[in-house]
Amino acid sequence: MVHKHLDELIPKIAQIVPLVTREECALYEAQILLPHNSRLEATSKENFRFDVQGTPRSPWNKSAARVFSHLTIQQLGLPNSLEMFNAITKAFGTYVDHIIRRYKLSLKTAEEQALERSKHSKYGRKYQLFHRRRFIGYLFPPLRKHVSMLELLGVDGMSSDESGQEDDRDEYKILAPLWRASEVAPWLRMFDTIHRILRAVGNPQAQQGTFPHRRILTNAKSRNKKFVAGLPHNVYDQAWIAGEKLTEEVLYPTPDAYDFNHEPNIIQYVLFCYFTA
Numbered sequence: 001m002v003h004k005h006l007d008e009l010i011p012k013i014a015q016i017v018p019l020v021t022r023e024e025c026a027l028y029e030a031q032i033l034l035p036h037n038s039r040l041e042a043t044s045k046e047n048f049r050f051d052v053q054g055t056p057r058s059p060w061n062k063s064a065a066r067v068f069s070h071l072t073i074q075q076l077g078l079p080n081s082l083e084m085f086n087a088i089t090k091a092f093g094t095y096v097d098h099i100i101r102r103y104k105l106s107l108k109t110a111e112e113q114a115l116e117r118s119k120h121s122k123y124g125r126k127y128q129l130f131h132r133r134r135f136i137g138y139l140f141p142p143l144r145k146h147v148s149m150l151e152l153l154g155v156d157g158m159s160s161d162e163s164g165q166e167d168d169r170d171e172y173k174i175l176a177p178l179w180r181a182s183e184v185a186p187w188l189r190m191f192d193t194i195h196r197i198l199r200a201v202g203n204p205q206a207q208q209g210t211f212p213h214r215r216i217l218t219n220a221k222s223r224n225k226k227f228v229a230g231l232p233h234n235v236y237d238q239a240w241i242a243g244e245k246l247t248e249e250v251l252y253p254t255p256d257a258y259d260f261n262h263e264p265n266i267i268q269y270v271l272f273c274y275f276t277a
Contacts, residue, residue: 002091005072009048016103019049020060029059045071056097065092125172126158133158133191136198140270142263143191149258150191152231159185160222161215173218179227181237187260194270201274227251232258 010019020042028042042063043049048071050064069088073080078088105116130150137147157180161172176185192215227236233253241251263269 001076002072002088002095005076006068006092006095009068009071010050015099016052016106018051018053018103020051020053022053025051025054025058025060028063032059041067043067050096050099052096052100052103054100056093056100061093061096065089065096068092122160123155126160127155129158129192130155132195133188136191136194140194140266140273142266142269143194146187146262153184153228153235156226157228157231158188160224171216173216173220175218175220175222177227178221178223178225179236179240181235183260184235187262190262190266193267197267197270198274230254232256234258234260 006015024042028040031037032040042060045067048064048067050068051058051060054061066089069085069092072078072088073084078084105113108116130153134147134150137143137150157177159177160175176182229250230252231254233255234257236251236253
C-alpha cells in the first residue's frame with residue numbers, strides 16, 4: 001500500500017533524483033529548534049518531497065513520513081487512528097530506506113554497482129541457506145535439538161560461495177568461514193541432504209522457494225574476517241584463533257563442547273516418516 005501510494009505521488013524514476021537541497025534541510029532543522037515551530041513540517045501535501053540524500057530518520061524525512069501518513073489516510077479513506085498512522089509511518093521509513101540505498105547505488109560506477117549486486121546476491125544465498133537448514137531442523141524431531149545451535153550460528157555462520165559456470169550451468173564453489181572448525185561443515189550438510197531428499201520426493205514445503213543452487217565442495221575459505229562470538233569453543237578453528245591472536249575477551253567462547261553428531265539412522269528416519277505418512 002505504502003509503495004503504491006508513494007509511487008503515485010512521485011514516480012519511481014524520480015524518487016532517486018534529489019528533490020530537496022542541503023540548504024533546505026539545514027534551514028528546516030534550524031527552524032524546528034525555535035519554540036513556536038515545533039509542529040512545523042518540512043514538506044506539504046501539495047508539494048510532497050522526501051530527502052533521498054539524507055537518512056530515513058533525518059528531521060526532514062521524519063516530517064515527510066508524518067505528512068505522507070496523514071495524506072495516505074485521507075486519500076485512501078483509511079481509519080484515522082493512531083495505530084494506522086504509526087503503521088504507515090513505519091512502512092514509509094522502511095521504503096525510504098530502500099530508495100536511499102537505490103540512490104546511493106545509482107551514484108556508483110557500473111563496476112561498483114555490479115560488485116554491490118554480487119555482494120547482495122551472495123548474502124541472499126547465505127540467508128536462504130540458513131533458513132532452509134532451520135526449516136529442516138524444525139521439521140523432524142531428531143533434528144530439533146540442533147535448531148538452537150543453527151540459530152546461534154545464524155546467517156553469518158553459514159558458508160559463503162563464489163559463482164561460476166560449468167557446462168552452461170551456474171555453480172557456486174563453497175567458501176567456508178575462516179573461523180569455523182572443520183567438523184561443523186559435515187553436520188550442516190546433513191540438513192542440505194535431507195532438504196534435497198524432500199524436494200526429490202515432492203514434499204510441498206521443501207518445494208517452496210527457488211531451487212537450491214548447485215554448490216561445489218572445496219577446501220577454500222572465505223576472505224571475510226567477520227566471525228560469530230559466544231559459541232561453544234569447538235565451533236572455532238583453533239589454528240585461526242592462534243593466527244588471529246584472539247583472546248577470550250574478544251571471542252567469548254563457552255566452555256562446553258557441542259556434539260555435532262546426528263542420529264546414526266537419520267536418513268532412514270526421514271524416508272520412513274515421508275513414505276509411511
